[in-house]
Amino acid sequence: MTSTLNSRSWTTERRRFVEAGGNTTYACGLGRMVGRVFALLYLTPEPLALEQIAESLAVSKASASIVVRQLAALHAIRRVWVPGDRRDFYEAETDFGVIFRDGLMPGVRKKLQSARAQIERMMEAEAASDVLEVSLSAAPDEATLTREQRAELRRRLKNARSLHSRIDRVLGSKLLSRFL
Amino acid sequence: MTSTLNSRSWTTERRRFVEAGGNTTYACGLGRMVGRVFALLYLTPEPLALEQIAESLAVSKASASIVVRQLAALHAIRRVWVPGDRRDFYEAETDFGVIFRDGLMPGVRKKLQSARAQIERMMEAEAASDVLEVSLSAAPDEATLTREQRAELRRRLKNARSLHSRIDRVLGSKLLSRFL
DNA sequence: CAGTCCGTTTAGAATTCTCTAAACGCTGGC
DNA sequence: GCCAGCGTTTAGAGAATTCTAAACGGACTG
Numbered sequence: 001m002t003s004t005l006n007s008r009s010w011t012t013e014r015r016r017f018v019e020a021g022g023n024t025t026y027a028c029g030l031g032r033m034v035g036r037v038f039a040l041l042y043l044t045p046e047p048l049a050l051e052q053i054a055e056s057l058a059v060s061k062a063s064a065s066i067v068v069r070q071l072a073a074l075h076a077i078r079r080v081w082v083p084g085d086r087r088d089f090y091e092a093e094t095d096f097g098v099i100f101r102d103g104l105m106p107g108v109r110k111k112l113q114s115a116r117a118q119i120e121r122m123m124e125a126e127a128a129s130d131v132l133e134v135s136l137s138a139a140p141d142e143a144t145l146t147r148e149q150r151a152e153l154r155r156r157l158k159n160a161r162s163l164h165s166r167i168d169r170v171l172g173s174k175l176l177s178r179f180l
Numbered sequence: 181m182t183s184t185l186n187s188r189s190w191t192t193e194r195r196r197f198v199e200a201g202g203n204t205t206y207a208c209g210l211g212r213m214v215g216r217v218f219a220l221l222y223l224t225p226e227p228l229a230l231e232q233i234a235e236s237l238a239v240s241k242a243s244a245s246i247v248v249r250q251l252a253a254l255h256a257i258r259r260v261w262v263p264g265d266r267r268d269f270y271e272a273e274t275d276f277g278v279i280f281r282d283g284l285m286p287g288v289r290k291k292l293q294s295a296r297a298q299i300e301r302m303m304e305a306e307a308a309s310d311v312l313e314v315s316l317s318a319a320p321d322e323a324t325l326t327r328e329q330r331a332e333l334r335r336r337l338k339n340a341r342s343l344h345s346r347i348d349r350v351l352g353s354k355l356l357s358r359f360l
Numbered sequence: 361c362a363g364t365c366c367g368t369t370t371a372g373a374a375t376t377c378t379c380t381a382a383a384c385g386c387t388g389g390c
Numbered sequence: 391g392c393c394a395g396c397g398t399t400t401a402g403a404g405a406a407t408t409c410t411a412a413a414c415g416g417a418c419t420g
């Protein structure tokens with residue numbers, strides 16, 4: 001016993017849903033295709049082959065292939081094996097906790113750590129320039145800071161570093177991934 | 181009494197810091213310029229005029245003007261008035277809590293709400309297609325779902341809606357903005 | 361009231377990103 | 391071993407974004 005889903009509204013909403021998924025990932029700096037493919041698979045309870053994905057979204061298999069790989073790396077979709085079919089099938093990961101924890105977080109935290117390292121290099125550079133204090137200002141257009149301004153700069157850098165620490169800590173906590 | 185900051189390392193690190201800021205905002209879907217300008221102002225304790233910003237980053241005043249407006253809309257920088265100078269000066273907002281709460285959150289929550297609305301339209305469409313159940317499947321290539329698959333689809337949609345609710349709730353909570 | 365100095369707007373250039381078509385390599389079946 | 395089907399790679403077309411230069415409008419000044 002099967003039921004057909006072919007009312008106009010369903011088809012329309014499906015397209016809009018897929019597009020909304022694309023916009024979401026685009027706003028996050030990932031491509032539009034990433035969200036579209038995920039949304040499509042999320043709406044499709046059974047696994048889809050690469051070509052079905054490409055056809056559904058009216059894109060080339062090449063595009064679909066690349067996007068599918070990104071999504072798999074993000075743990076957002078799984079490659080599943082269908083007996084008797086040589087093609088690769090894909091299905092959405094429905095546990096968002098897994099996607100966040102295993103797929104998104106590692107990359108985010110790596111970026112965060114790199115930013116924090118940059119802040120610390122900046123602090124070192126600021127401190128090192130201390131020894132050259134009141135050196136003859138050879139370059140007239142160089143930035144010249146008062147003592148208070150340098151103190152303010154140090155304050156800002158410390159504050160930024162502290163923020164990064166707090167964010168990194170909360171992203172690492174199990175509380176968050178349990179929440180999703 | 182002033183101290184000069186002109187060691188090679190400081191200049192280098194400053195450029196890298198600015199570039200890192202650009203990469204961060206780019207990864208978040210905002211342009212690179214947004215982060216570069218903010219990073220520059222964050223490293224500069226005194227207010228900068230538009231042209232100084234443009235010159236520092238080697239971009240046109242037009243670009244700087246547009247970016248500066250975006251940043252002001254995000255509450256990430258403030259326009260300040262310098263007595264005796266007709267130009268507009270800008271300084272970084274150093275309280276990240278303000279930036280998140282007043283600048284970023286409203287936009288994020290609006291996007292979230294729009295996504296949630298799309299999910300709900302999808303649920304309605306799915307439910308509405310019920311009445312057409314077992315309609316003669318005029319289009320042979322239409323998706324046909326078993327009863328279990330439709331149940332799974334409903335489960336997924338409810339799950340996605342629930343996730344959006346939870347995220348929206350935590351973003352709205354004062355706990356978060358107090359944390360930053 | 362003319363001249364200058366700002367910031368903004370806008371049309372178009374330039375760059376970057378994205379997608380595609382075609383060729384390729386691999387695997388399994390005959 | 392050869393053919394067919396599948397996914398991937400890649401060079402280049404195409405599209406979208408980003409940046410700029412130039413013109414504009416408003417505001418202060420002499």
